[in-house]
Structures are given as C-alpha cells and as structure tokens.
Amino acid sequence: MGFQTLRGTTDLLPDELTRWSKVEHTVRRLARLYGYREIRTPLIEEASLFLRSVGETTDIVQKEMFRFADRGGQEIVLRPEGTASVVRAYVEHSLDKTEGFAKLFYLGAMFRAERPQAGRYRQFHQYGVEAIGSSSPWTDVEVIALCVHILRECGVTDISVWVASMGCRKDQARSAEELRQQLEPHKSTLCQECRARLERNVFRVLDCKQPDCHAIAWKNMKLFSLCDECAVHFDDVRRGLKENGIAFDDTQSFARGLDYYTGTVFEVRAKGLGAQDAVAAGGRYNHLVEELGGPAVGAVGFAAGIERVLMAAGHQGTKTPTTSRRGAYIAVTNAALIGHGFQFVQQLRQRGVCATMDYEAKSLKSQFREADKAQAQFVAILGEAEVKQRAVTLKDLEKGNQEAIPFDSFVDTLVQRTGSSSCH
Numbered sequence: 032m033g034f035q036t037l038r039g040t041t042d043l044l045p046d047e048l049t050r051w052s053k054v055e056h057t058v059r060r061l062a063r064l065y066g067y068r069e070i071r072t073p074l075i076e077e078a079s080l081f082l083r084s085v086g087e088t089t090d091i092v093q094k095e096m097f098r099f100a101d102r103g104g105q106e107i108v109l110r111p112e113g114t115a116s117v118v119r120a121y122v123e124h125s126l127d128k129t130e131g132f133a134k135l136f137y138l139g140a141m142f143r144a145e146r147p148q149a150g151r152y153r154q155f156h157q158y159g160v161e162a163i164g165s166s167s168p169w170t171d172v173e174v175i176a177l178c179v180h181i182l183r184e185c186g187v188t189d190i191s192v193w194v195a196s197m198g199c200r201k202d203q204a205r206s207a208e209e210l211r212q213q214l215e216p217h218k219s220t221l222c223q224e225c226r227a228r229l230e231r232n233v234f235r236v237l238d239c240k241q242p243d244c245h246a247i248a249w250k251n252m253k254l255f256s257l258c259d260e261c262a263v264h265f266d267d268v269r270r271g272l273k274e275n276g277i278a279f280d281d282t283q284s285f286a287r288g289l290d291y292y293t294g295t296v297f298e299v300r301a302k303g304l305g306a307q308d309a310v311a312a313g314g315r316y317n318h319l320v321e322e323l324g325g326p327a328v329g330a331v332g333f334a335a336g337i338e339r340v341l342m343a344a345g346h347q348g349t350k351t352p353t354t355s356r357r358g359a360y361i362a363v364t365n366a367a368l369i370g371h372g373f374q375f376v377q378q379l380r381q382r383g384v385c386a387t388m389d390y391e392a393k394s395l396k397s398q399f400r401e402a403d404k405a406q407a408q409f410v411a412i413l414g415e416a417e418v419k420q421r422a423v424t425l426k427d428l429e430k431g432n433q434e435a436i437p438f439d440s441f442v443d444t445l446v447q448r449t450g451s452s453s454c455h
C-alpha cells in the first residue's frame with residue numbers, strides 16, 4: 032500500500048491546474064487593474080493573532096484551527112484565513128507610513144480542522160484583497176466591484192450580491208441586546224452551546240449548525256439598527272453600487288462569523304453552491320488595525336475560495352479553456368541523433384519557443400503520439416536523410432502540411448511561426 036493524501040486535502044494534477052491557473056491569473060490581473068499589490072504572509076502565525084482578531088468565541092478559533100505547540104512551547108496556528116495575517120504585516124512593517132493607503136491582495140492556502148464534507152477542505156485556497164487606511168464608502172464600493180468583476184471573469188456569472196451593515200460597535204451592542212431579548216423566550220429550544228452564546232456573543236447563535244438554533248436565530252434577527260453616521264455610510268455604499276451597475280440585495284441582515292467586522296458586510300452567493308454557500312464574502316473592519324497595535328484607520332476587504340469559484344463555474348457551465356497547440360516537438364529516428372536534436376530543442380527554448388523531445392529513441396510513431404499529447408504545433412523530424420540534406424522535415428500538426436527547412440534557418444523559422452507567446 033502506497034501513501035495517500037490526508038483526508039480533506041487534495042493533489043492538484045496538471046490537468047486540474049489549467050483551471051486553477053486561469054483563476055489565479057485573473058485575480059492578479061484584475062487586482063492590479065484596480066491598484067492592488069500582492070502580499071504573501073507565512074502559513075504559520077502565533078495563535079494569539081487569531082484569538083485577538085477573529086475572536087475567541089468564534090467557531091473558527093474554538094473548533095477549526097490547526098493549533099499546536101512548537102518545540103519551544105509557543106502556540107502556533109496554521110492560518111485559517113488571510114485578513115489577520117495581512118493586517119499583522121501592515122502593522123509590523125508600518126505600511127501606513129510607507130504606503131499610506133495600502134491596497135493589498137493575496138492568494139494562498141488556508142487551513143481549517145473541520146470535518147471534511149463536499150466542497151470543504153482542511154487545506155483550501157483563497158484569494159482576497161484588503162484596502163487598509165480608508166473609511167471612505169468608495170473603498171467599500173471598489174472592493175465589492177472588484178470581487179464581482181473577478182468572479183464574472185472566472186465564469187461565475189449567475190450570482191447574487193448581498194449587502195448589509197452591522198454598524199459600529201455601539202450599534203452592534205444595541206442589536207445584540209435586541210437579539211438576546213428576542214431569543215430569551217426560546218432559550219430552552221437552543222442547544223447548550225447557544226445558551227452560553229446568548230450571554231457571551233449572541234451573534235454566534237446565527238452560525239450554529241443545529242437546525243433549530245439556526246432557524247430561531249435567523250427568524251428573530253432584524254436588520255441592524257444603525258446610528259446616523261453608519262446609516263449615511265451604508266447609503267453611500269448602496270448609491271455607489273447602484274451608480275456603477277452592481278445589482279445587490281439589502282433585505283437580509285446577516286452578521287458575519289468573525290468578530291472584527293464593523294459597518295458594511297457583503298456576501299456573494301453563486302448558483303450551484305446551495306443557498307447558504309457564499310463563494311466570496313467580506314466587509315469593513317474599522318478597529319482591527321488598531322486592535323493589533325497599528326494606527327486607528329479604517330479598512331475593508333473580501334476573501335473568496337478558489338475551490339468554490341471553480342465549483343460554481345463548473346455548475347454554471349463555464350467551459351474549461353482549451354489549450355491551443357504551441358511550440359515544437361523534435362523527433363529523431365535513432366539514438367545517435369538525440370544529441371543533435373537536443374541542441375535544436377535548447378536553441379528554440381533560448382528563443383522563447385516551447386520545445387521538447389523524447390530521449391529514449393522510441394519509434395517515430397510513438398514520438399508523434401507524444402507530440403500530440405504535448406499539444407505541440409510542429410513536429411520537426413531529424414533523421415539520416417535530413418542530416419544528409421542539412422534540412423529538417425517540419426510537419427505542421429494544425430494545418431497538416433509538411434516541408435523541408437534548412438538547418439540554418441530552422442530556429443528562426445519556428446520563432447517566426449510560433450510568435451513570442453508560444454509558451455503560456
């Protein structure tokens with residue numbers, strides 16, 4: 032018996048990665064288009080970072096973190112999400128001083144120790160953006176616009192955007208008290224955990240996986256009552272979305288399952304993932320930077336799951352991009368010519384033409400099969416006759432024609448015919 036991947040983790044094989052690369056490429060291209068710059072933070076962080084930011088009473092921190100003590104006894108966590116790390120980096124490197132308004136994006140693996148189920152992984156992958164250093168409603172609009180733009184270009188077009196405002200800390204305290212009073216009469220129906228949540232952090236009842244708790248909480252959850260300042264901010268966000276043609280629904284209140292959110296929160300749900308399943312989600316977190324030791328600046332961001340984006344795109348019938356034929360395959364007719372062929376392969380590669388060959392002196396037929404598998408556009412045959420005439424036989428697999436090309440002009444000819452973008 033050989034080894035296998037751990038439950039909840041997957042290998043991404045080359046065929047599958049074609050789709051992944053397209054998403055990653057789209058994220059990088061569009062994030063840069065909107066003025067965001069890439070940041071990469073470590074996969075491991077101090078455990079207390081997430082206790083302080085995501086919140087000690089959240090499911091993520093209490094049940095879903097891979098947490099362990101290293102040999103020195105320090106509590107370490109495999110990062111369960113991206114925002115806390117990005118804000119930690121922003122504070123640690125004083126990006127407020129060097130970047131001012133820091134617009135950052137990331138791509139990478141995240142880890143949650145949940146029980147694996149359909150579409151949930153213990154190692155999963157997210158991309159996200161964080162706009163740190165502004166409280167302007169236009170940053171909220173920009174972040175939501177970018178989120179939707181990326182999804183559409185990734186083929187997730189059948190989506191609904193849900194926006195709400197959780198208000199400032201004062202508004203949240205008021206709404207929490209209201210929800211607590213609403214839930215009090217149902218206390219006996221709630222699970223034991225939720226009875227404790229009622230006192231400590233009533234919004235967590237909304238995340239409970241027990242159907243009864245979930246139903247009661249959502250039935251009683253009203254829209255957050257906002258102070259004047261928060262109401263104006265939320266109005267501006269909605270106006271900005273409307274003016275820019277981004278359709279949204281603001282009729283449902285929701286509290287996101289992380290403690291750091293304030294003000295605008297949003298979720299993008301995609302057809303094909305089920306009612307509760309967001310493909311991307313985010314919001315404003317105006318106190319997090321300060322709480323992690325940085326300046327008192329506003330911030331807003333979102334994160335999206337790459338596995339979920341691909342699943343939604345698949346359900347919505349988006350075609351996997353077909354790779355077009357490119358580059359050349361050098362086929363040699365006997366082992367003595369491998370060295371000569373290899374020189375051509377290297378010369379082509381140096382000039383930016385995708386090139387490969389077989390080193391086992393296989394039959395010409397099986398070399399053609401391999402060329403086809405490698406999606407080569409050309410096969411150049413190098414045999415004794417070709418050496419005598421100092422010209423390769425070049426077959427164009429797309430057009431089906433064949434011609435002799437002198438050795439001296441062979442590389443130039445292929446550079447010309449394949450263009451500079453022969454390798455993607």
Ligand SMILES: [Zn+2]
Pocket residue numbers: 198199200201202257258259260261262
């Ligand atoms: Zn407020």
Ligand SMILES: [Zn+2]
Pocket residue numbers: 221222223224225236239240241244245
């Ligand atoms: Zn419960």
